[in-house]
Amino acid sequence: MCLAVPGKIIEVREGDGPVSRVGTVDFQGTRVEVGLSFTPQAGVGDWVLVHAGFALNVLDETEAAETWKYLQEAELVDEIPGELSP
Amino acid sequence: MIQPTRSPLAERICRLAERVGEARIMEVCGTHTVSLFRSGVKSLMPAGVRLISGPGCPVCVTSQGYIDAACEIAGRPDVTVCTYGDMVRVPGATGSLERRRAEGGRIVVVYSARDAVRHAREHPDRQVVFLAVGFETTAPASAAAVMEAHAQGLDNFTLLMGHKLVMPALNAILSAGDVPLDGFLLPGHVSVVIGMEPYRPIVERFGKPCVVAGFEAEQLLAAIAHLLEQIADGRPRLENAYGVAVRPEGNPAARACIAEVFEPADTVWRAMGTIPVSGLALRPPYRRFDALKRFGLAIGPDYDPPGCKCGEVIQGKAVPTDCGLFASRCTPATPIGPCMVSSEGTCAAWYKYGHTNA
């Protein structure tokens, strides 16, 4: 529950509300809608560290790639966001 | 996996271990517990360096009273419970959420609190209750979910508040002083939110070395080497060995959202009792999102399942093999306590990686 996963922002949608900035984030081919209100500085093409549906930080690409490699080697792929909710 | 014999960091750790003799290091985060096993780092530790799991598995520290309240709510015909997957199999007094589901209860596993809000919006005929558990990593998501539900005027969405804060628990463990500890491997992703400063009392008041660590083998080894250096020098410091993700100031926007919706509150931890201001409660403008209030419930007493030592395991007072049920009656397929249910639980990690005292 405390593991964050890196993904790349491919679309940003600004909203009016305080937490309505959302975007589509690509996790190695899986695209998920992610809250972006805590990373106001992040834009399309940036890598973000996503936790429980919210981006918590911006990462550089090398670090994101390394983290991703580690997640796969460590078989933590079940922590990677998917379509869990019916 | 790393190559033990070739890692210069592992060699450095061995040299430092000779200098310090004994070192007891608590890894606070449940994901670290799993990573230390999985990466092989734990088995690389020289004799004398002991890694002790702390109160960092969110499911494991959740009190039994909370689990029972969640199961009671899930038994109501008009309620859908949305939860992170790890909570579903934790046994309560009258069975788990999984059992409620088998009996016809509606339990939906979600990846984010955002999904719970969406579920509430799409099912206006249901009362949707989100099990808001976890540390500072999941709290921003819960806070944002409440703000979203508030903005949309949803009146069928509530939270069963169970969030925990890391520092008050460490403070309680250090103040109790009954577990000898020489240093802390601090959680990487909690620190992404809270930053470095909240940990300073561990160094200044209790004189214990502190290093924030990432999750990869090399990052963990580097953090352990830093800790051993501090221990060897006798000069405790607060160090960040996960600078790629953790900024000194953390994530102020996430903390502002938490502060808008929640206020610090006393909360009950498994086996540790009520720890002052170690949890979060909804602020007055958002109290209508409190599930306990909506359903007129209270959290009942905390207790460990008979024979289960989870309460001691999460405080570093016992290891899984100290429990008579470990790997006999209690296994991942037939878990008795939360430390065996959760993928981040210490008992589950010990079971999966070979039941040893390593």
Ligand code: SF4
């Ligand atoms: S082995 Fe099972 S019963 Fe024993 S402490 Fe761990 S979870 Fe509890």
